[in-house]
Amino acid sequence: MNKNEIAISLKDISKKYQTETETIEVLKDVTISFKYGKFYAIMGHSGSGKSTLIKLLGLLDDKYSGRYTIGDKNVSELNDDKCSEIRNDKIGFIFQDYNLDPYLKAYENVIVPMRVNKKNKKIDKKEKAISLLESVGLEKRINHFPRQLSGGEQQRVSIARALANDPDIILADEPTGNLDEKNEKIIFENLKRLTNQGKCVIVVSHSNEVKKYADCLLEIKNGNIEELI
Numbered sequence: 001m002n003k004n005e006i007a008i009s010l011k012d013i014s015k016k017y018q019t020e021t022e023t024i025e026v027l028k029d030v031t032i033s034f035k036y037g038k039f040y041a042i043m044g045h046s047g048s049g050k051s052t053l054i055k056l057l058g059l060l061d062d063k064y065s066g067r068y069t070i071g072d073k074n075v076s077e078l079n080d081d082k083c084s085e086i087r088n089d090k091i092g093f094i095f096q097d098y099n100l101d102p103y104l105k106a107y108e109n110v111i112v113p114m115r116v117n118k119k120n121k122k123i124d125k126k127e128k129a130i131s132l133l134e135s136v137g138l139e140k141r142i143n144h145f146p147r148q149l150s151g152g153e154q155q156r157v158s159i160a161r162a163l164a165n166d167p168d169i170i171l172a173d174e175p176t177g178n179l180d181e182k183n184e185k186i187i188f189e190n191l192k193r194l195t196n197q198g199k200c201v202i203v204v205s206h207s208n209e210v211k212k213y214a215d216c217l218l219e220i221k222n223g224n225i226e227e228l229i
Helices: 050-057 080-090 106-116 125-135 151-162 181-196 208-212
Strands: 006-018 023-035 039-043 065-070 091-095 169-173 200-204 216-221 224-227
Touching: 006 050, 006 200, 023 050, 023 200, 023 224, 039 050, 039 181, 039 208, 050 169, 050 200, 080 091, 091 151, 106 125, 106 151, 125 151, 151 181, 169 181, 181 200, 181 208
Parallel strands: 039 200, 039 216, 091 169, 169 200
Antiparallel strands: 006 023, 006 065, 216 224
């Protein structure tokens, strides 16, 4: 991957939900590209479609119209198995609630996604997990369980886990929503560092702090995406 090369391209993406009484159009003919080496912040009020978009970008929702391309692959035409392969190889996820297994130590949580990726068969998974935890400043927390970690530390474990398969794209859904100001800054600094390594980082956030780190600030409004900076 090269900086400024297009990582993701959306063309005329629309997403609708059908209720008993009406059809709700959450995304309306969205056309946008995301590049490697860039930090994208997506903002918008509750119910604007931010979470819908991040699920779609993460190949967790295939009920949409339009063309979605990752690199040179039109994933909107692929079946579930092929999408799963691309997701495991190309995309790392970071969630607001960390989603760590409470019965696994920090390094064991990081190992989990490595086990479902064929390219990790010959590597020392524990060694790689420890290296990733060290990269987010958790060298002294490697053998701790989630309950022994602060919220900020748990989120850094989840960042290390998102990097386990060396993905090109990082998707973060409200990654600092449960954190105080100090830890929020640490998380955004870690995510920004990933763009300096050439990764495409896309963050959904309500926090104004994210504006300090974003290369591109986007807002979802009435089903459309508008570029603010």
